[in-house]
Amino acid sequence: MGLEERRRREKENRRAAILRAARKLFFEKGFKPVTVESIAQKAELSKGSIYLYFNSKEEIYTQILLSDIEKFHKGIADLFRTGETASDLLVELAKIYINFFLGDKELFRILMTFMLHTEHMNLPEELNRHVVKTTNKTISVIEKIFQYGVDRGEFPPTMNLRLNRDVIWGLLNGIISLHLFTGFEARREERIRATVEEGIREVIRGLIAPEAGAEGPMKAAAGGRTDR
Amino acid sequence: MGLEERRRREKENRRAAILRAARKLFFEKGFKPVTVESIAQKAELSKGSIYLYFNSKEEIYTQILLSDIEKFHKGIADLFRTGETASDLLVELAKIYINFFLGDKELFRILMTFMLHTEHMNLPEELNRHVVKTTNKTISVIEKIFQYGVDRGEFPPTMNLRLNRDVIWGLLNGIISLHLFTGFEARREERIRATVEEGIREVIRGLIAPEAGAEGPMKAAAGGRTDR
C-alpha cells in the first residue's frame, strides 16, 4: 500500500511548489501586489487548489517566514565550534543574520511585519505559536553566547542575560530597519554591518566597564524593583 | 471678502475631522480592517468626499503619522534646557519617546510599518519626502545630544556621531518592536523602559571605555544587573 505514502509525498511536493512560487513573487513585489491567482499560476494550479493547502494568503506569507527562520537556525548550528571569544561570536552571529535576512531583502521585511502585526493577521493559533517559538529559539542564541561568555570569564557573572539579549537583538534589528528606511541602496549592507558591529562592541565594553559614579541604573532600578 | 478665508478654514476643519476620525479607527483596529466608508461615517461625510481631501487610504494613515511625529518634536523642544548630562538626556529622550509612541500603541506600529514599507505605499513623492525629512529631524536629536556631550567633555571628541546616533535609535526601536512581539501586555512598558535605559547606559560606557586589548578581565562591576 505505497499508495497512501505516494499521495502524501505528492501533496507535500505541491505544498512546497506553492511556497516556492509564492516566495519568488513576494520577494519581488511585497505582500499586497501579489495575488493568490498569480501564485496559483506560477505553481501551475488553480486558485481554488491553493486553499486546499493553506487557509489564507497571510498563512502562506507566514509559512515562508517560518521555513526561512528554520533554515537560518540550522545555518548557525555550528557557531560554537569555532572556539572564538563570546564577543566575536556575537559579532559573527550578527553578520550571518544580516547576510541571511538581507540577502533577500524582503525577508527582513516579512520578519518585522510579522512581529509588528501578529495579532491582526488572524492565523490559526497553532501556526502563530509555532512562529513565536521558532523566533524565540533564534533570539535565545544570543543569550547562550552571553552565558558562554560568562562561563569563560569574559563577562561578569552578575550580568543580566535576558536584558542584554534583548538589547543586542533590538540593536541589530533596529539598525537594519533604520537603514532600510533612510540608507541609499548602495553600500547599505556594508554600513549596516559596520554600525552593528561597533554597536555590539560598545555594549560589550559597557557591560564589562565599571559603572561610573553614583548615577546609572541604580537610580532607576531603585524605583523599579518589582519582584514577581 | 472673508468668504475665501472662511471657506479655507472650514475645509481645514473638515480635513482635521477626517484625520481625527481615522486616527480613532486605525488605533482601534489597525490598518486593513478600517474601511474608508467607516472613516467617512465617523467624520459625517460620504466616502467620495474623503477623496476630496486625501488621495488614498495610505495617505490618511501617513498624515496621522506625520502630525504625530511633529507633535513629538514639539514635545522635546525644551529638552536641552534642563542642564543635565548628555547621558541623562539620552535616557530622558528615550523615555519620552517610549511614552509617546506607546501611549497609543498603534502609533509605534504605524511608524515602523511606514519605515519598512515606504516604497510599496506609493504616496505622492512630496508627502514621502516630508515624512522622511521629519523623521530624520527627530533622529538627529540624538546626534545633537551626542555633540552636546562631546562639547562638555563627557564623550571623547573622536567619537563617531552618526554611527552612535544610529546605534541608539536602533536599540530603542528594536527593543520596543521585540517587546511588542513577545512581551505580555502586563508591565510591557516598564520592561521596555528598563531595557532601553540599561542598553543606552551600556553603549555610553562602552563609548567612553578604552578600547583596550582584545579581552579584558573584568569582574569589577556588573552591567545590566540581574533584578529579575
Next chain:
DNA sequence: TCACCAACTGACCATCGGTCAGTTAATGAC
C-alpha cells in the same frame, strides 16, 4: 467496466478602494 474518492477546477460571491456624473446650497449680481 464500474464505483469510489482525493485532488482539482473555475465560476461565483462579498468586500472594498477608488471614480465620477450629477445634486445641493451658499453667494452675489441684477
Next chain:
DNA sequence: GTCATTAACTGACCGATGGTCAGTTGGTGA
C-alpha cells in the same frame, strides 16, 4: 425675489481580489 455660478458633496458604480463550493477529473482496485 430670481437666477447663474461654483465649491462642496454624494452615492451608485466599477474593477480587483480574497475566499468558497458545487461539480469535474482521473487514478485505483473490485
